[in-house]
Structure formats: C-alpha cells, structure tokens
Amino acid sequence: xxxxxxxxxxxxxxxxxxxxxxxxxxxxxxxxxxxxxxxxxxxxxxxxxxxxxxxxxxxxxxxxxxxxxxxxxxxxxxxxxxxxxxxxxxxxxxxxxxxxxxxxxxxxxxxxxxxxxxxxxxxxxxxxxxxxxxxxxxxxxxxxxxxxxxxxxxxxxxxxxxxxxxxxxxxxxxxxxxxxxxxxxxxxxxxxxxxxxxxxxxxxxxxxxxxxxxxxxxxxxxxxxxxxxxxxxxxxxxxxxxxxxxxxxxxxxxxxxxxxxx
Numbered sequence: 001x002x003x004x005x006x007x008x009x010x011x012x013x014x015x016x017x018x019x020x021x022x023x024x025x026x027x028x029x030x031x032x033x034x035x036x037x038x039x040x041x042x043x044x045x046x047x048x049x050x051x052x053x054x055x056x057x058x059x060x061x062x063x064x065x066x067x068x069x070x071x072x073x074x075x076x077x078x079x080x081x082x083x084x085x086x087x088x089x090x091x092x093x094x095x096x097x098x099x100x101x102x103x104x105x106x107x108x109x110x111x112x113x114x115x116x117x118x119x120x121x122x123x124x125x126x127x128x129x130x131x132x133x134x135x136x137x138x139x140x141x142x143x144x145x146x147x148x149x150x151x152x153x154x155x156x157x158x159x160x161x162x163x164x165x166x167x168x169x170x171x172x173x174x175x176x177x178x179x180x181x182x183x184x185x186x187x188x189x190x191x192x193x194x195x196x197x198x199x200x201x202x203x204x205x206x207x208x209x210x211x212x213x214x215x216x217x218x219x220x221x222x223x224x225x226x227x228x229x230x231x232x233x234x235x236x237x238x239x240x241x242x243x244x245x246x247x248x249x250x251x252x253x254x255x256x257x258x259x260x261x262x
Contacts, residue, residue: 004126006100008163011205012223013197019216020168020195026212027156031166034155036076042154042168048073049226050143057143058230067094070226071137073110073145074102082108090134101130114138147229148175163202166209170195174229189228196223 036043050071051057061068074087088110089102105113109120117138119131151172158164172189190196197218199205212218 004102004130006098008098008200008202009096010098011199011201011220013199013213013218014190014194014221014223015197015216015218017170017193017195019218020197022216023212026208027166030206030208031156031158031164034157034165037154040154042152043076044150045153045169046075046078046150047148048145049147049149051146052142053144055146055230057141058226061224062227062230067092069093069137071134071141071143079107082106086110088113088134090130090137101133103127103130103134145177147226148177149173149225149229151225158206161201161206163200164206164209165198165200167198167200168195169198169225172196172225174225174232176229176233187229187232189225189232196225 034043049058050073057070061070069090069092072089072091074089075084077084079086084107086105086107087102088105089100092099092101103122105120113119113134117135119128119135122128122131149172151169154168156166170190171192174187174189175184176187178184199209
C-alpha cells in the first residue's frame with residue numbers, strides 16, 4: 001500500500017555514473033534494490049510542477065526560506081485514459097525537515113479538482129485531511145501546470161531501517177509548458193554521465209553511509225530539479241536578449257555572481 005505521508009531529511013550529491021558503479025558493492029552489503037527496479041536501469045518517474053504565471057513558487061523556493069511548499073503531480077506511466085492513477089503531492093520543507101502529503105487520484109478527478117476546487121469523495125480520514133490541505137493550497141495560490149520533469153531512478157532501501165533510502169536519478173529531462181506549443185522543447189538538467197544521489201532518512205545518516213561518502217570524496221550540495229530548470233529558463237531568456245529575463249537572471253544569481261566576481 002502506498003504511503004500518504006512522509007517526514008524525513010534529505011541530502012543531495014552529484015556524482016558520475018562511474019563513481020556510482022564503484023559504490024554498488026558497498027550498497028549491496030547493506031541495502032536492497034527497490035522492488036520497482038526490475039533491472040539495473042531502474043524505473044521512470046514523471047512529474048508536473050505547478051506554479052503561478054510569474055513563477056512565484058520557484059522564485060520563493062530558491063530564496064532559501066525557512067518554510068516552502070511545492071505542488072506536483074507524479075505518475076510512473078503515461079496516463080492512458082481518465083481512470084489512470086496519479087499522485088497529487090504537496091511537498092513542504094521547514095528548517096531542513098521534508099514533509100510530503102499525497103493522495104492517489106484518477107486523471108478525471110485531478111482535472112475536476114483543479115477546475116472546481118472541490119475534492120473527490122473519499123472514505124479514509126487521512127485522505128480527506130490531505131485533500132483539505134491541497135484545497136487550501138489551491139485557494140491561496142493561483143497555480144497551473146508549468147514544467148514537466150522526468151527521470152530514471154535506481155532506488156535502494158534498508159530492511160533494518162525502512163526510513164533509510166538511497167536514490168540515484170539520471171537522464172533528468174524537463175519541458176516548460178508554453179502558450180506557443182511550437183516553442184516547447186526538452187532541456188537536460190545534468191550531464192549524461194552524471195547522477196543525482198539523494199539520501200533520505202529520519203534521524204541520522206548511518207555510519208557506513210558517512211564512511212562511504214568520505215572515502216569516495218562525495219560532497220553534499222544543494223540541488224533542486226525544478227529550481228535548476230528555472231535557472232536554465234532564465235539563462236535562455238538572457239541569451240535571447242529578453243530584458244526582463246536578464247534582470248531576473250541577475251537577481252536570482254546575485255550571490256553566485258558576487259562570489260565569482262563576475
């Protein structure tokens with residue numbers, strides 16, 4: 001049964017596929033492949049991120065606030081009809097603690113929910129509670145689909161500690177929805193030979209994981225898939241000499257520009 005709620009911490013790292021292969025013997029000693037990983041290539045995750053016309057959600061998120069929220073629709077297979085299952089998720093991060101609340105919906109229910117703001121009927125109390133949170137978010141934020149984002153994931157879990165997961169995402173591709181469909185195009189967010197590793201845990205990173213990171217010189221970094229897409233979008237506007245995009249790009253990357261004296 002899919003979980004409705006997650007509370008955890010996350011650490012992110014970028015590493016080459018070659019280094020990932022070096023980690024595999026260590027991982028196999030302590031963890032198992034997720035059951036959805038039917039082969040070594042993992043499985044595909046597809047997301048639709050919601051934002052305002054002015055990208056207020058991702059702009060605020062990139063400012064590193066104490067608390068932030070993102071709404072996304074997640075699915076593992078392309079919807080074939082109105083009954084196709086999807087997950088509508090509200091992901092929150094408060095002082096480093098990640099909370100994710102999600103409900104399973106049919107495609108037809110998703111469309112009606114966004115059109116009317118009225119949640120579909122559910123029997124379980126937890127589903128009703130999550131739908132109330134989602135409805136509250138939608139009433140306070142005028143959002144719509146902004147970015148389609150997909151990637152392949154290889155995931156490992158720990159039998160002794162179910163809260164511990166290590167995931168490796170690659171082939172991370174994004175496409176921004178545009179009024180002019182002809183201008184929609186895919187953007188690769190990390191190089192083809194790179195992977196994004198995430199450690200998801202409840203309390204502390206196990207000693208063997210910390211040792212593995214240290215011995216392989218793998219350093220923690222800040223990385224947001226949607227945030228990276230947005231920065232690439234701003235850079236694209238800059239290249240196309242869009243004055244508004246240029247100003248946004250400068251403001252969004254002010255700290256980075258100052259640090260590098262550009």
